[in-house]
Amino acid sequence: MVSDETPVATREVLLFRCAGLDADCPRGTPGDSLPRDDVGRYRPKDRGAAPALTAVGGGIESAEKPPASFPADGDDAPVEREEKPVEHGVKQAPVERDDAASGRRRPGPPRFVPTGDSAGETTSAQAVLLATAGAAFLTVAAVLLLTGWAYATATGSTDLNRRDVDPVFEVRDKLVWIAALVIAGSLGLVLALIKRPVRRLLESWPVLFLTVAGTAGVAYSAAWVDGWIGFGPANLLLAVALVPLLVFAVGPWSRGAVPFLWPAVVALGLVLYLPALWQTPRGMYDPYHAARNIDELLGPVAGSFPLSDYVPQYGGMLGLPLIPFRSLVAADVEWWIMSYLSVLSVITVVALCVAAAMMLPRGRRALAPLLVIPVLLMKPSSPDGLTPAGVQRLFQTIPERSLLPVLLGVVLLLAASRMQARSRWIWVGVISCLAALHNIESGVPATVAAALLLVALRAGWRALGYFAAAWIGVVVVYAGVLALAGGSLRPEYWAGFVLEFANGFAQLPMPPYGNYVFVLFVLVAGTASAFPVVWRGPAAMSVAATGGLYFGAWGLLMFPYYVGRSSSLGQLQFFLIPASVAAIWLLIGAARAVQVRRLTPRLAYAVLLCCLPAALCATTVMKAPWPETNLKRLTGGFSPDSDFRSTAHGPRPVVDEQQAQLIRDVSADARKPVGLFFTSGNVAALRTGLPNASVLAVPQELMARRPWSGDPNDTGNAAFRRMQCRSLQQSDLNSVIAEDLIADALDSCTGFTRGQLDRGMVVFTRTSG
Numbered sequence: 001m002v003s004d005e006t007p008v009a010t011r012e013v014l015l016f017r018c019a020g021l022d023a024d025c026p027r028g029t030p031g032d033s034l035p036r037d038d039v040g041r042y043r044p045k046d047r048g049a050a051p052a053l054t055a056v057g058g059g060i061e062s063a064e065k066p067p068a069s070f071p072a073d074g075d076d077a078p079v080e081r082e083e084k085p086v087e088h089g090v091k092q093a094p095v096e097r098d099d100a101a102s103g104r105r106r107p108g109p110p111r112f113v114p115t116g117d118s119a120g121e122t123t124s125a126q127a128v129l130l131a132t133a134g135a136a137f138l139t140v141a142a143v144l145l146l147t148g149w150a151y152a153t154a155t156g157s158t159d160l161n162r163r164d165v166d167p168v169f170e171v172r173d174k175l176v177w178i179a180a181l182v183i184a185g186s187l188g189l190v191l192a193l194i195k196r197p198v199r200r201l202l203e204s205w206p207v208l209f210l211t212v213a214g215t216a217g218v219a220y221s222a223a224w225v226d227g228w229i230g231f232g233p234a235n236l237l238l239a240v241a242l243v244p245l246l247v248f249a250v251g252p253w254s255r256g257a258v259p260f261l262w263p264a265v266v267a268l269g270l271v272l273y274l275p276a277l278w279q280t281p282r283g284m285y286d287p288y289h290a291a292r293n294i295d296e297l298l299g300p301v302a303g304s305f306p307l308s309d310y311v312p313q314y315g316g317m318l319g320l321p322l323i324p325f326r327s328l329v330a331a332d333v334e335w336w337i338m339s340y341l342s343v344l345s346v347i348t349v350v351a352l353c354v355a356a357a358m359m360l361p362r363g364r365r366a367l368a369p370l371l372v373i374p375v376l377l378m379k380p381s382s383p384d385g386l387t388p389a390g391v392q393r394l395f396q397t398i399p400e401r402s403l404l405p406v407l408l409g410v411v412l413l414l415a416a417s418r419m420q421a422r423s424r425w426i427w428v429g430v431i432s433c434l435a436a437l438h439n440i441e442s443g444v445p446a447t448v449a450a451a452l453l454l455v456a457l458r459a460g461w462r463a464l465g466y467f468a469a470a471w472i473g474v475v476v477v478y479a480g481v482l483a484l485a486g487g488s489l490r491p492e493y494w495a496g497f498v499l500e501f502a503n504g505f506a507q508l509p510m511p512p513y514g515n516y517v518f519v520l521f522v523l524v525a526g527t528a529s530a531f532p533v534v535w536r537g538p539a540a541m542s543v544a545a546t547g548g549l550y551f552g553a554w555g556l557l558m559f560p561y562y563v564g565r566s567s568s569l570g571q572l573q574f575f576l577i578p579a580s581v582a583a584i585w586l587l588i589g590a591a592r593a594v595q596v597r598r599l600t601p602r603l604a605y606a607v608l609l610c611c612l613p614a615a616l617c618a619t620t621v622m623k624a625p626w627p628e629t630n631l632k633r634l635t636g637g638f639s640p641d642s643d644f645r646s647t648a649h650g651p652r653p654v655v656d657e658q659q660a661q662l663i664r665d666v667s668a669d670a671r672k673p674v675g676l677f678f679t680s681g682n683v684a685a686l687r688t689g690l691p692n693a694s695v696l697a698v699p700q701e702l703m704a705r706r707p708w709s710g711d712p713n714d715t716g717n718a719a720f721r722r723m724q725c726r727s728l729q730q731s732d733l734n735s736v737i738a739e740d741l742i743a744d745a746l747d748s749c750t751g752f753t754r755g756q757l758d759r760g761m762v763v764f765t766r767t768s769g
Helices: 008-017 116-153 168-193 205-222 233-250 258-277 287-297 317-331 333-359 367-377 396-401 403-417 422-438 440-457 461-484 496-502 515-536 539-557 560-565 568-574 576-596 601-623 627-634 657-668 681-688 718-730
Strands: 053-056 059-062 091-099 104-112 674-677 735-739 752-758 761-766
Touching: 116 168, 116 205, 116 515, 116 539, 116 576, 116 601, 168 515, 168 539, 168 560, 205 233, 205 515, 205 601, 233 367, 233 576, 233 601, 258 333, 258 367, 258 627, 287 317, 287 333, 287 396, 287 681, 317 333, 317 403, 317 422, 317 681, 333 367, 333 396, 333 403, 333 539, 333 576, 333 681, 367 576, 367 601, 396 403, 396 568, 403 422, 403 440, 403 539, 422 440, 422 461, 440 461, 440 515, 440 539, 440 560, 496 718, 515 539, 515 568, 515 576, 515 601, 539 576, 560 568, 568 576, 576 601, 657 681, 657 735, 657 761, 674 681
Parallel strands: 674 735
Antiparallel strands: 053 059, 053 091, 091 104, 735 761, 752 761
């Protein structure tokens, strides 16, 4: 109960909460003991005036304790009132007016004046628009200028599809990425220093010209037709028409309507997209590339540890959870590993939707799956064919390269919403280290992006200490586990494939223009626009900006993966994952800008540019996988093209039970202990019980004239051969049974002699030590 002895400050806070401006206190509650005025509103006893109130953000609070303008999760104002905001849309204390009939003074409607926090939100929202406009123009300009420079200075072939293309085009690709980093960093830092609204600058003719020019360049790249991606002119036109609807859906006006989308979202996911994520031993999209991922994931359960016993190309840390289930996996390798990878793929996509939902305001989170899933799983063309398919086609994109970085993004969003929670920063360090150890090309950029976010959040030295200690602790713990298992952590294994591709293998120049410009723009704009908001607030946008900064920076720092290979299949498709979430941040920023200030025609161009990426992603729902195609694939209708196979370049089955018995018969006459050197060696190890001696999932990498190189003078990879020979020499194996297809790869290993071909196998026997 509130009585006359209640302290004045506490009583006035209660008065406000029950004053009819924020909530009604029902009869019988503690606030009901307070006296009411003639219209039923509570008023201070014996004071005759409304309590002194002040406005902060979108709500009215007591002057004793002003809260943040919005909850940390990005909600709208706690209470929506009918009064229309002017200026910055912030309500100040009610103005007292005389009531001639009663002789009392009654609070009138709140006045609308800008306050410090509202001004900060206005500045932040407009900074998002300005950063996006700058990112569009500068990114497009950098690509065009550097492409023109490359063609002008090339002295050799300018045909980008030829192997002997002039090297200047690879230099141009690297300069495009460096320019993107400089653009994102410069825009972010400059806008972080601006503390005043930039509306006049946004509406100035020079900026308007740059915005229109940048929008034209981005739109052209978004409408670019690439058979492996799936965007086109129809998507662009539909996206432009969808922009007003998305602004309305993200704004406060639709809070009560958007939740009704959940039944449609769930039905769409279960009917169209979940079957597209699931793969079976007879229903695989790409058995050839999948075999590499599968063998690396089976390493731990077969007794081989990544970064100690073999060099992972895509990653092996996700195979560690399978170790307790060795007997089950060995009983039916194909079924268990395909189910495991399918579950990880589903978890990856669900985690992406969770991250997007955490960024969106409450009541609008049903939009998250609609803005993320369609663009990842769209079927670019040939709706009745097995391929091309979306990102789900290649396990190296979902889940290998993306699961741990996406989970890291979710944990960062949780940590940003509660900065004081020590355990959350520890988990950030743990997951970022696991991601880096698992895959250097995606995990290290994720770690750097997380560290950048910690700095931008100004989380403090303690949070940075927890992050660093957890990161280092994971490395120490894993090294200790390897030592207990009789191995050691080999740093050269960690960067083995990165160095292989950096030396020029399979390098392709980027096309002069294309969808990659659109993707690069989204990553640059997401990073540049989110940094100043995270740096200075306000709380209403800070959590959403956290997601925009992390996913934008992660994709931008990881872009050399596309720069080196420059293939739409797999490489560019992969960047739709971070870009789809960064696009949601740009949409949220545009919606906030429309809420805090009246939209003008000049400002509309920047709003359109901000909303275009998310709208384009949403339009790809019209290219969803066909249920008939999913059913045909899952039931083996595309066999044998979709059947489980080994890592050999040509179609070749994995070791089955019959072949496993032959291997055991050969091993009976060999010097013990005996190891295996087979394609898909970990499958063979599980079937035979013998250890896998290969340091690669694809031992053909060690051979001269690799079948996929197309180069008659190819000598293979000397670094990998040295690793293989060193591993055999340091092992306790006295015999190695090699598959005849790849036996030549061990001829250069000293200390072992080659035997005769026997039943399709060659036995190498140790001669020294």
